[in-house]
Amino acid sequence: MSRKVYRYVSHTITAHPNTDVTYEAECLRCDWRDVQGDDSGPVDIACMEHTGRTGHAGFRRICTSFALVTRDE
Template sequence: MLGYGFEPEVGDPLQLVVEGAGRGFGARLHATPPGGPPASPRTVYRHVTHAIRHAPEGGITYEAFCATADCGAESGPHAEQEAAQDWALRHTGRIGHDLFRRVVTDHAKATRAE
């Protein structure tokens, strides 16, 4: 449901409503209700430049996954890179598997570039 109490059919006129006041920015698709006002033929676009950067408050996690077929072993998330690497070295020593996939995850924050 799009909020007008009906589902649009193929060929129904649609109107894109862009909301951007304050902190958030989003776009919603609204159907013009039957018998309602027609969608505006004029559209105004506002292009705003944003930048994305590492967010230190989110932290960074390190993980290692055994890439040997049918193994599925993993280190789990760690705050320190050495912990994930130590797990991989122990896994190699115990099991003999020597191929790993390493994943580093950080958090990023998008802000308006002004």
């Protein structure tokens, strides 16, 4: 008969230091894509301007952040 030993270690995930959240958007009907920025406001405005020019109303909004996992002591 074999025995198994499980050891659990607690971890914490936090925002990676010295990094920013970036935002970008892409149209679901054409190849339009807004360049990424560190504020969602200008990306949202670019989407609304694209809708005004083309009538395209669906967008994928992407928010990217970097994380750091550390072992709890």
